[in-house]
C-alpha cells in the first residue's frame with residue numbers, strides 16, 4: 001500500500017510523498033504549550049484552540065493510523081523585478097494554493113479508496129488538509145522522511161528545497177512508514193538568521209509576531225513602528241529566509257504545475273499602481289488568489305509607509 005500511495009501521489013501531480021505512523025507528538029506538545037503561554041502566537045488565536053487535536057492526529061480524526069504527507073513545489077519560473085512591491089512566491093498563483101492542494105488531495109484520496117475501499121478513510125470527519133487544520137504539517141513531513149525543519153523554521157526537502165506546500169491525508173489503516181525521519185542538515189549555516197530583517201529567527205525557532213509574513217497577511221493589528229521600517233519592500237508575505245537558503249539555491253527548480261500559473265499583474269504593479277488601485281480592480285485581479293488574505297487597504301498602508 002505504501003508504494004501504491006507514493007506512486008499515485010506523484011501521478012496526480014505532487015512532487016514528493018512520504019508516510020508516517022500516526023502518534024502523539026509529545027515533544028512538540030511541550031514546546032507548543034510554552035510557546036503559547038509566552039503569547040508567541042500574537043493575533044493568531046486559532047493556534048490556541050484544538051490543542052489536543054494539533055498534537056495528536058488520532059484525536060483530530062478518531063481511528064487515524066497513518067499520516068500521508070505530500071509536497072507541491074511552488075517555486076515560480078519568473079520572479080518579480082527588484083523595484084516592485086514584493087509578494088511572496090507562495091501567493092503568486094492566480095488560484096489560491098489551498099484550492100490547488102485540496103483538489104489534488106481529493107484525487108489522491110479517491111484513487112486510494114478505489115483501490116483499497118472506503119474503510120481507509122474516516123467516514124464522519126474531514127481527513128485531508130492543506131494548511132487549514134490543527135495539524136503540525138512540517139513535523140509530519142519530517143517524520144515521513146521528506147526533509148528537515150531548517151533554522152528558517154521551514155521544511156527543507158533535499159531535492160526540492162523549501163518552496164513547497166505541504167498537504168496531509170489521514171488514513172484509518174496501518175501503512176508501512178517511509179524512511180526514518182530526516183536528520184537536520186543546516187550544519188553551521190546561519191544565513192537565514194542573519195538575513196531576516198526583523199530578527200524573527202533566533203536559531204531555535206521563529207517569533208511570528210516579528211515575521212513579515214505574519215505582519216502583512218495574518219495580523220489584524222497595526223504594524224508596530226519599529227518593524228514598519230524593516231519590511232524590506234514586502235507587501236504580502238516574505239521570502240527572504242527562503243531566498244538566501246543554500247538548499248534552495250542549489251536544488252530549488254521551477255515547478256511545472258499549470259494550476260499555479262502566476263497572476264500576470266504581479267510582475268508589473270508598481271508602488272504607484274498599488275496606491276491608485278480601486279477595490280474593484282483589486283477584486284478583479286486577485287479574485288481567487290491568496291493575496292486576498294490581505295486587504296487592499298492594509299496593502300496600501302504598507303506601500304506608503
Ligand code: SF4
Nearest residue numbers: 196211212238240241
Ligand atoms: S519570512 Fe521574512 S520576516 Fe519571516 S522569518 Fe523569514 S526572513 Fe524573517
Ligand code: SF4
Nearest residue numbers: 150151186189192245
Ligand atoms: S539558510 Fe542555512 S540555516 Fe537557514 S534554513 Fe537554510 S541551510 Fe538552514
